[in-house]
Amino acid sequence: MASPQLLTDxxxxxxxxxxxxxxxxxxxxxxxxxxxxxxDLKQTAVATTxxxxxxxxxxxxxxxxxxxxxxxxxxxRHEADVTGLPRDRRLPYRVxxxxxxxxxxxxxTFSLAxxxxxxxxxxxxxxxxxxxxxxxAANIQKAVETIAPIDAVLFAGDLVNVPDxxxxxxxxxxxxxxxxxxxxxxxxxxxxxxxxxxxxxGAVLQHAPMYTAIGNHEVMGRxxxxxxxxxxFSDAFPRHAAAAQHRRSSDAKSIDWIKNNSFNTDTYEEIxxxxxxxxxxxxxxxxxxxxxxxxxxxxxxxWRVPSLGADSRGKYREREQxxxxxxxxxxxxxxFEAIDRHSAQYAWLKQELNSPEFKRARYKxxxxxxxxxSLGENSVxxxxxxxxxxxxxxxxxxxxxxxxxxxxxxxxxxDVVPLLESAGVQLVFYGHSHLxxxxxxxxxxxxxxxxxxxxxxxxxxxxxxxxxxxxxxxTYAATGDPHxxxxxxxxxxxxxxxxxxxxPYIANNDITxxxxxxxxxxxxxxxxxDTRSPRSAVVKFDEFTLKR
Ligand SMILES: [Fe+2]
Numbered sequence: 001m002a003s004p005q006l007l008t009d010x011x012x013x014x015x016x017x018x019x020x021x022x023x024x025x026x027x028x029x030x031x032x033x034x035x036x037x038x039x040d041l042k043q044t045a046v047a048t049t050x051x052x053x054x055x056x057x058x059x060x061x062x063x064x065x066x067x068x069x070x071x072x073x074x075x076x077r078h079e080a081d082v083t084g085l086p087r088d089r090r091l092p093y094r095v096x097x098x099x100x101x102x103x104x105x106x107x108x109t110f111s112l113a114x115x116x117x118x119x120x121x122x123x124x125x126x127x128x129x130x131x132x133x134x135x136x137a138a139n140i141q142k143a144v145e146t147i148a149p150i151d152a153v154l155f156a157g158d159l160v161n162v163p164d165x166x167x168x169x170x171x172x173x174x175x176x177x178x179x180x181x182x183x184x185x186x187x188x189x190x191x192x193x194x195x196x197x198x199x200x201x202g203a204v205l206q207h208a209p210m211y212t213a214i215g216n217h218e219v220m221g222r223x224x225x226x227x228x229x230x231x232x233f234s235d236a237f238p239r240h241a242a243a244a245q246h247r248r249s250s251d252a253k254s255i256d257w258i259k260n261n262s263f264n265t266d267t268y269e270e271i272x273x274x275x276x277x278x279x280x281x282x283x284x285x286x287x288x289x290x291x292x293x294x295x296x297x298x299x300x301x302x303w304r305v306p307s308l309g310a311d312s313r314g315k316y317r318e319r320e321q322x323x324x325x326x327x328x329x330x331x332x333x334x335x336f337e338a339i340d341r342h343s344a345q346y347a348w349l350k351q352e353l354n355s356p357e358f359k360r361a362r363y364k365x366x367x368x369x370x371x372x373x374s375l376g377e378n379s380v381x382x383x384x385x386x387x388x389x390x391x392x393x394x395x396x397x398x399x400x401x402x403x404x405x406x407x408x409x410x411x412x413x414x415d416v417v418p419l420l421e422s423a424g425v426q427l428v429f430y431g432h433s434h435l436x437x438x439x440x441x442x443x444x445x446x447x448x449x450x451x452x453x454x455x456x457x458x459x460x461x462x463x464x465x466x467x468x469x470x471x472x473x474x475t476y477a478a479t480g481d482p483h484x485x486x487x488x489x490x491x492x493x494x495x496x497x498x499x500x501x502x503x504p505y506i507a508n509n510d511i512t513x514x515x516x517x518x519x520x521x522x523x524x525x526x527x528x529x530d531t532r533s534p535r536s537a538v539v540k541f542d543e544f545t546l547k548r
Contacts, residue, residue, distance in 0.1 A: 004028060004105040007075065007170050008179045010035070010095045011205035013273040015115035015289070019083040020209070021273050022047075022095060022112065025170065026076050026105075030097050033078040037093035037112065047080035047095075054220070054267050055166035058228045062172040070228060073166040079273060085114040090207075110206040116151065116290040118362070121520035123147050124292070125204070126450050128156035128369070128431030130181060131217060132173045133454020135512040135531055137181050137188035137199035142529045143514040144184070144202030146538050152208050152289055153182070154517075156431040156451070157215025157300060157369030162233045163267040164220050179205070190531055192510065197534040211274065214283055215369035215432065216300045218268040219336055223260040236263035236302045238334045245327065263302075263336060277352075279344045283337060286352045291519050293361030295352055295425075297368040298337040298345060299412065300432075301383065304330055306467040315381060316469050318401035332386030332403030340385075340411040349416070353423035363519060363546060365427045366420055372412040373447045373485040375459040375505050376433020380466050380482050381405035381474070383412045389473075404474050413483050421445050426546035427517075427524065435459050435507035436515075436526060439485045444547035447485075450515040450526060452506045459507035490526070490542035506541075522546040 007025040014021045022035045022045070033047035052075045057067040078097065085091065090111040098104040116122060125143055130136040144150065160168035160178050169178045175187030184203030189196050204210075221235035242262035246254060265283065274296075275287040284298040305312055310320040313330035322328040339345045352358055371379045386403035393399050408414065420428060421443055431451035437459065439447040460466045460479045468476035481487070487504035494502035495511070506513050506528060515526040526542040 001101065001103075004097065004099045004103050006095070006097060006105055006107055009183045009185065009203075009206050010093070010107055010110065011179075011183070012112055012207065012209045014275065015113070015209050017087065018085050018114050019081055020085065020112050020114055021079055021081055022093065023077065023079045023273060024095050024097075024107070026078065026097050027074065028097075028099050029076050030099050031102075032098040033080070033095070035080040035082055035093055035095050037082055038091050041092060041094060041109070045080040045082045047078040049076050049078050050270070051076050052166070052267060052270050054164045054270075056164055056229060057167060058165070060228060060230055061165055061167045062174070063167050070226065075166055075170070077270065082112060085112075087114055087117050088120055089113065112207070115288075118291055120290050121518070122151040122290045122292075123149070124152045124154060124517040124519065125150045126154050126156070126429055126448070126515040126517060126524070127453060129158040129215070129434055129451040129453055130178060131158050131161050131454065132168060132176055132178070134176070134188070134190055135454040135509075137176050137186040137201040138190060138197075138529065138531050139453045139512040139514055140181050140201040140204065141199050142512070142527070142538050143516070144204060146527055147516045150204050150208050153204060153210040154294070154365075154367055154429060155210055155212040156367050156429055157213045158217040158431060159212065159215070159268075161217055162220075162229045163218055163265075164232070165229045169271065182210075192532045192534075195534065197531070209289075211287065211289075211294060211296060211367070212272060213296045213367045213369050214265055214268065214298050214300055214336075216303050218265050219263050219300070219302070220265075220267070221263050223264070236336075237261060238331050241326070241329070241331060277348050279348045280337070284345055284348065286355075286358070288357055288361065291362040292517075293358045293364050295349070295358070295364075295366045297339060297349070297366065297416070299339050299368040299370045299383070299416075301333045301335045301370065302330075303378070304333050308469055316403055316472065323398040323401060329401070332388070333381065333405070334386055335383070335411075339416060341415040346415060346419075350419060353419065358423070363427075363522065364423070364425045365429060365517075366425050367429045369430060369432050370412065371430050371432055371449050372417055372428060373439040373481045373483060374433050374435075374449050375437050375461060375481060375487055376435045376449070376507070377457045377460065377466060378433045380468060380476050382407045382410035382482065384409035402472065404472060406474055407482065410483070417441075433457055435505055436513045437487045437505040438542070438544075439481070440488055446524070446544060446546065448515065448524065450513060452508060452511075452513040454512065455509055456507040459505040461505075488544075492543060493539055493541040495528075495541070522548065
């Protein structure tokens with residue numbers, strides 16, 4: 001029997017003033033899993049173990065030996081609470097897993113720490129939308145080379161593509177899976193202009209805790225033991241529609257039924273230990289890390305195609321063949337978790353923004369996945385509940401099912417942003433459209449989308465127009481920020497267009513971008529790296545300081 005292996009290196013989660021969780025994964029249940037830590041690794045914390053409940057592989061898994069069909073992939077997660085830690089002092093640690101046959105495997109030795117005390121200068125990496133994209137390993141490798149040591153990571157959603165496909169987290173895609181990239185164990189060969197460069201990512205998570213927001217790619221759709229994982233990912237169904245199909249009381253079994261027949265974030269929630277809110281659990285929460293109060297929102301909707309073709313289950317319409325089959329409707333780009341002014345999430349947010357922890361924090365940062373302002377593709381249509389319009393001919397036959405998204409009903413712009421602004425939030429950080437651009441409100445609240453990590457989905461300015469319907473009731477912005485915000489030109493070294501004019505964005509499949517928040521100065525710096533010139537230097541192209 002081959003000697004046991006760890007599926008990941010250990011990583012740090014949920015630091016408190018005197019503790020931190022150490023988490024790792026194996027492909028065996030094992031009999032004992034421990035963390036050795038402290039001087040000479042003499043102290044021991046014993047882990048608790050659980051099996052991930054929904055991890056699977058299928059024929060689309062990018063593995064050396066692909067699965068012939070949909071199969072369960074058993075993976076065990078180990079978590080130890082390392083307590084009694086001194087403040088602001090790093091201690092060495094390593095983990096050991098013992099298999100049923102008593103063979104054991106240990107990680108290398110890394111370092112851990114409790115949450116930093118106020119006033120401690122920190123460098124916090126801002127990233128999002130890795131999704132196994134070709135440049136992700138290069139991006140994180142250059143980030144670590146440029147700003148090490150990184151004290152924490154804020155990840156604004158879309159960690160992988162299909163969250164129930166285990167290999168996307170652990171071992172797929174020519175060495176470019178999620179954990180390998182953020183643990184410096186990737187081996188991703190990138191070819192540009194005939195030159196091949198191998199990138200390893202960076203050893204970040206072994207030493208620095210990560211806080212994540214849910215993006216649309218953390219959400220799985222209706223559960224099936226038959227259809228492929230890509231199909232299940234795309235098959236999210238609104239909870240209200242699932243509940244209408246169910247029509248039973250809300251006992252625990254019914255809640256499970258509705259979840260399996262709508263959407264879920266189970267794999268994401270099982271993988272990560274995060275702060276929790278009473279109302280939203282891990283899905284939206286707030287925490288203090290050093291001088292930063294971080295508020296994380298669950299603000300994402302399903303992504304659907306903009307096409308108006310008769311066979312499109314899209315943003316703006318249902319498929320013709322489904323007109324009389326509501327069970328097959330997509331319901332447009334419905335919002336997974338309400339955040340409008342009448343919602344539980346909004347009530348929690350309001351309470352959080354009034355809390356002493358928020359008010360006394362030196363830095364007030366909000367992270368979410370969906371862009372309030374963006375030149376990218378996904379800022380249109382508005383972040384609003386789709387309004388369904390059913391057209392019928394005189395005989396009553398359905399001739400069209402359309403969805404409209406009134407701009408006035410954009411809940412981020414109408415409800416959330418004014419609340420954040422009045423509470424003195426300094427930075428709103430997000431992703432989703434795979435580009436870099438930023439905005440600033442008249443009062444000085446900054447908006448930063450730093451998701452140009454791998455493939456870009458473009459910036460929509462001048463002749464580059466979004467694919468939007470023109471014969472609908474609403475007017476959908478083909479270019480620019482749909483709410484009229486003007487992007488801020490990078491302050492140091494903007495990229496230039498074909499006419500040598502500076503551009504207020506980076507939307508590029510060769511040039512990858514990362515940003516870092518330095519709490520010593522309140523400065524957010526963005527860097528770019530051109531993968532066409534593997535030996536070129538990283539260029540700091542933008543910097544701004546949070547308003548005090
Ligand atoms: Fe996204």
